[in-house]
Amino acid sequence: MAGSGEVLLEVDGGVAIVTLNAPDRRNALTPAMAAELIATFDEVDAKPEVGALVIRAVGKSFCAGGDVATLTSAGEDPAAPEAYEGMGKIYDSFYRLGQVKVPTVAAVRGSAVGAGTNMLLATDLRIVARDARLLCGFLKRGMHPGGGHFVILSRLIGREAAAAMALFGEEINGDKARELGLAWESVDDAEVEKRSLELAARVAADPELARVAVGNFRKEVVNGAVAWDVAMQSERPAQMWSMRRSAQ
Template sequence: MSDPAFVPDVHVELDGAVATVEMRRPPHNFFDIPLLQHLADAFEDLEADRRCHAIVLAAQGTAFCAGADFSNRDATPPQRSPRGVNPVYAEALRLFACGKPVVAAVHGAAVGGGLGLALVADFRVTCAEAKFSANFNRLGFHPGFGLSVTLPRLIGTQQAALMFYTGRRIGGAEAHAIGLADGLVPQDQVRAESLKLAREIATSAPLAVQSTRATLRRGLVEQIRNAVAHESTEQNAQFKTADFREGVAAMAERREPRFRGE
């Protein structure tokens, strides 16, 4: 396994058969390509480690992951890779390809791509204080990170559409009620409960769990691969619009956006 000392923003700890992969960019854990690369490297190392039967994805700080940092109105979106796919999503595909079960400990906000990251996991444990938002349309562009597949797959097309179109933030209790989260506990117990679930999974035969998981997720990685190609095409077109510039400006200025459809 890679030495976490060389990856300061991702820490990996194996305790028995359960590994904790912790993001360390508090308070918001905004992601970029290097952070996602480090997460994907950690997942791939753990997949190759026969001692690891399950993974807990957790984070320091007040947020689980607030997505990309658009708070700077001069921020520019990632450019296309030569294959036309946003390189952020190329790293996301590596995370989805991991063959071992993952529990996400969502103790705070999971917003935009941060919500996409939470949906890499098989299960999510959360708390009332957490916030979940697919806020892409509120910023003026198409959802990404494979959420056009993973969110409706989890909560149904109708609920997913509501989250996408409005960009609203929903709390942990509502997320649990609609099936976006699998466990709801006090905030200070989110990680402990996530570890408890991962350890319960890890008591089952690992080869059987992984093969069952592969059956249940059959075709999912390919669906997400196709989705991120389409999402990237839509986003690259919309990143050039006045509405995208307005969405980013409105977020930076903490005001309601004034979109004009151009």
């Protein structure tokens, strides 16, 4: 598909491989890049031969969250139409990943921060490098979490661990992520993508079944006191307030 080259898509044996390709800014999300991601996920859903998706990244970071320039600009007036729409695109990109019609795997190397953490939390399964650095990072930036962060984090690792990471700023590595249930496996950096693709290929062998199974898996297993889409909207006013406060 045409685009800036910051989002790449290839299909190999029924597995869609989506690559974040903006290493100069550590794959931080801009509204334009987020829009490309959404279009890419739409393209994957339209390919009936695809039975799984792996999302990975080029460079030393999986995703450093929202692009600093985007956040700074939005902080000047978060309710301004352009800023509101731009932040919405970033939210929509990882929410859209969570709605992809096939099983999804995040191949996580390097660091994942803020919206980058939301990106990996949106997938069905995570394979993480042992030396990965995972942190929420919102409060450290002077921002309230956004994108339904509390819900999608706590439904994987529980209340106590979610509080430690989201409120108290605890950073974890891949081994700790596996221990907490945030990742299925922690492996050497060089093995992350190989293992992710191996798992994806297994379920992608029967694309039609994979799509039906993952739809019911999400309906039956994904839970929380508040639905993710509701949490996204309830967090947004607080995040907008925190961004505007930081810009003043």
